[in-house]
Amino acid sequence: MSEVQKPVYGGQAVVEGVMFGGKHHTVTAVRRKDSTIVYYHLPRESKPAVNRLKKVPFIRGIVALIQSSATGSKHLNFSTEQYEQENGEKQEEEKKETKESSKLSVWLGVAVIGVLSFLFGKLLFTLIPVFLAELTRPIFNGHMAQVLMESLFKLILLLVYIYVVSMTPLIKRVFQYHGAEHKVINCFESGKELTVANVQASSRLHYRCGSSFILFTVIVGMFVYLLVPTDPLWLRVVDRVLLIPVVLGIAFEVLQLTNKVRDTPVLRYLGYPGLWLQLLTTKAPSDDQVEVALASFTELLRMEKNTEKGLESDVIV
Numbered sequence: 001m002s003e004v005q006k007p008v009y010g011g012q013a014v015v016e017g018v019m020f021g022g023k024h025h026t027v028t029a030v031r032r033k034d035s036t037i038v039y040y041h042l043p044r045e046s047k048p049a050v051n052r053l054k055k056v057p058f059i060r061g062i063v064a065l066i067q068s069s070a071t072g073s074k075h076l077n078f079s080t081e082q083y084e085q086e087n088g089e090k091q092e093e094e095k096k097e098t099k100e101s102s103k104l105s106v107w108l109g110v111a112v113i114g115v116l117s118f119l120f121g122k123l124l125f126t127l128i129p130v131f132l133a134e135l136t137r138p139i140f141n142g143h144m145a146q147v148l149m150e151s152l153f154k155l156i157l158l159l160v161y162i163y164v165v166s167m168t169p170l171i172k173r174v175f176q177y178h179g180a181e182h183k184v185i186n187c188f189e190s191g192k193e194l195t196v197a198n199v200q201a202s203s204r205l206h207y208r209c210g211s212s213f214i215l216f217t218v219i220v221g222m223f224v225y226l227l228v229p230t231d232p233l234w235l236r237v238v239d240r241v242l243l244i245p246v247v248l249g250i251a252f253e254v255l256q257l258t259n260k261v262r263d264t265p266v267l268r269y270l271g272y273p274g275l276w277l278q279l280l281t282t283k284a285p286s287d288d289q290v291e292v293a294l295a296s297f298t299e300l301l302r303m304e305k306n307t308e309k310g311l312e313s314d315v316i317v
Helices: 048-053 060-085 092-113 115-135 143-165 169-189 196-200 210-225 233-242 244-260 267-281 287-307
Strands: 010-014 017-021 025-031 037-043
Touching: 017 169, 017 287, 025 287, 037 287, 048 060, 060 244, 115 143, 115 233, 115 244, 143 210, 143 267, 169 196, 169 267, 169 287, 196 287, 210 244, 210 267, 233 244, 244 267
Parallel strands: none
Antiparallel strands: 010 017, 017 025, 025 037
16 A cells, blocks of 8 residues: 555544544454453544535644544543443442542543543643743743743643653553554554554654644644733733634644654654653553554454545544
8 A cells, every 4th residue: 555545543542442543433442351352333423514624724623623522532431431340349339439530540541642631621731821920920021931931831731740640550551552552553554564563663653643732732822822912911811712722723733744744854853842742641552452452453444444545634643
């Protein structure tokens, strides 16, 4: 298969499994404690109005994020149910507490590597840096200085957040499945045979990752905020909230651009900041985890076999 014909798939790490999506189907594979792998299939609904919007630059990113959120939540529910069923031997009260805590842990993990939680957390990560930067105004009073301080605080919050959630065992496993998902996609896109050995030899970093997208919102936001005032504070807050869709739309286009030029000398470095962040949001997977990712992707390939032409290329992995 040539580079032009090669379809592009998107994926997402879930609890003890991986979701992959093509143009017509999405599939999640989850390994249970008895080593069996169970699947969840979900067909993509074709909506002409939505498809038209996904062709409009800067708007298509918002549409893709909303679709990813809707689809991802269904697959997340399935993987969470499988995870909870593994603890079925616990007493009823214990089971209820475990259910709530496991759901919380799941959402925290997806918050770092998934688009859904990014949408919910974007407002928080946008406004906290504003107030922190305001505290430095006696020292950094200029417009550009304030924007730079705000962006610096936003980056620090992002890195600290990722580091903190990655300390929990469950989230570490989510990051390992995230790495497995990237390895499978990289192996497939390189044209190699989809074996555990070939997948493990592939990179766990990918230019179209949601982690890169999150970082690009920080970088894009810095340049966009230079165009609007930082004083008074109330106007600054209003501007930041109103500009969230603008920043998301531009960041999505930047993500797509870095993916397109990843094989071009010099231009490939545009995507490096996002790849560096993935060193935190992905971990080296075990062979068992790679097997689950392969099972999910192979099942998707089977379902997409007759509809391979024209698969979507705007998904975030």
